[in-house]
Amino acid sequence: MKVTIQSPQHSVSLKLNNFIQKKLDKLELFYDRIIRAEVFLKVVNSSEKSNKISEILLHLPGEQLVIKKEASSFEAAIDLSVQSLERGLKKTKAKQRAHI
Numbered sequence: 487m488k489v490t491i492q493s494p495q496h497s498v499s500l501k502l503n504n505f506i507q508k509k510l511d512k513l514e515l516f517y518d519r520i521i522r523a524e525v526f527l528k529v530v531n532s533s534e535k536s537n538k539i540s541e542i543l544l545h546l547p548g549e550q551l552v553i554k555k556e557a558s559s560f561e562a563a564i565d566l567s568v569q570s571l572e573r574g575l576k577k578t579k580a581k582q583r584a585h586i
């Protein structure tokens with residue numbers, strides 16, 4: 487799967503890039519028809535600890551899944567996003583099986 491990472495406010499380290507790629511590659515275990523993923527990383531200027539936002543847009547045949555999560559680190563936000571995407575992909579796969 488092709489993964490595009492955008493972070494307008496800062497540069498993404500190679501370690502974070504590899505972490506994101508590894509996590510998103512695992513999603514293909516739940517649904518093998520993912521076309522591509524777009525990841526947007528943002529830092530919100532606030533006094534709260536959880537000021538890192540990850541937004542993931544998954545392109546599937548005929549639809550898109552969008553998940554936006556906020557946490558204290560980008561890794562934690564990606565983990566939360568991937569967990570939500572797993573549930574969404576399972577639901578999508580179940581809907582497609584019901585139509586067959």
